[in-house]
Amino acid sequence: EHSPFEQTKGINGLDKIIVRDGRGASVEVYLYGGQVASWKSEKGEELLVMSSKAIFEPPAPIRGGIPILFPQYSNTGPLPNHGFARNRFWAIEANPPPLPSNSSAKVDLILRPSKDDMKIWPHKFEYRLRIELGDGGDLTLTSRVKNSDGKPFHFTFALHPYFAVSDISEIQVEGLHNVDYLDQQKNRARFTDHGKVMTFNSQLDRIYLSTPNQIRIVDHKKKKTIVVHKEGQVDAVVWNPWEKKVSDLGVEDYMRFVTVESAAIEKPITVKPGEEWKGILQMSVVPSGHP
Numbered sequence: 001e002h003s004p005f006e007q008t009k010g011i012n013g014l015d016k017i018i019v020r021d022g023r024g025a026s027v028e029v030y031l032y033g034g035q036v037a038s039w040k041s042e043k044g045e046e047l048l049v050m051s052s053k054a055i056f057e058p059p060a061p062i063r064g065g066i067p068i069l070f071p072q073y074s075n076t077g078p079l080p081n082h083g084f085a086r087n088r089f090w091a092i093e094a095n096p097p098p099l100p101s102n103s104s105a106k107v108d109l110i111l112r113p114s115k116d117d118m119k120i121w122p123h124k125f126e127y128r129l130r131i132e133l134g135d136g137g138d139l140t141l142t143s144r145v146k147n148s149d150g151k152p153f154h155f156t157f158a159l160h161p162y163f164a165v166s167d168i169s170e171i172q173v174e175g176l177h178n179v180d181y182l183d184q185q186k187n188r189a190r191f192t193d194h195g196k197v198m199t200f201n202s203q204l205d206r207i208y209l210s211t212p213n214q215i216r217i218v219d220h221k222k223k224k225t226i227v228v229h230k231e232g233q234v235d236a237v238v239w240n241p242w243e244k245k246v247s248d249l250g251v252e253d254y255m256r257f258v259t260v261e262s263a264a265i266e267k268p269i270t271v272k273p274g275e276e277w278k279g280i281l282q283m284s285v286v287p288s289g290h291p
Ligand SMILES: O=P(O)(O)OC[C@H]1O[C@@H](O)[C@H](O)[C@@H](O)[C@@H]1O
Pocket: 061, 074, 081, 082, 160, 184, 205, 206, 237, 238, 239, 261
């Protein structure tokens, strides 16, 4: 049977998968981190940002694309910052448990903990990630976290897309009006966002709590809107580092991206033995002004 994806080597010989949808849209995924590194529209336009100084050398995480932050968001627990899934080698899963899906442009990955992982997070799990291109080139990441252990576990989590924008000063983020957030620049103090839309003119790092399912990044220059739709992950992180020094980010890279992360942070997710948690992140690009 014809494989729906191509297996190849990426930067520094790291295993990479390319999924194409037949109309020109594509997504590239590194097994290292289970990390999407590129997502292109039918016209070949890159929709994600990879840092110009990204390090493709394990155990460093890759700066750009869509890192998976699991089983701990940021420094909210005892694990290394953002957990360990982003710097582990994931595997291709040939016969995953079925999911409702009508696309053949997809790849299924799986992460299981190693013995060393179990020392820092003593829970047996299977994290299944489906990465799939839908009609019109939209990209969907479906996460399934199964507890294959004898006791319940909790985790916090985020999918961290670096969305490409024409210019950070020209965009608006919509959908967070009157939503509470924790300001990560102020010790995670809690505020309510009273702005109708969000604009950017300096460093911003917020965890929005229990947000609507849909958040939109309106790019006036490109006349395009990135629609972020999430299920099963109630929070959303919005981040742009601006002038803040990030060692593996080019000095001007911040101008070209914003992260809008689907997350579960305030209320950790609990999975009982034998049970599975599922979350969906769907990203699409539409002409601005459309619903
Ligand atoms: O540098 P890291 O570990 O990849 O984290 C990047 C950013 O990730 C975001 O989720 C956080 O809100 C930021 O505070 C953080 O700086």
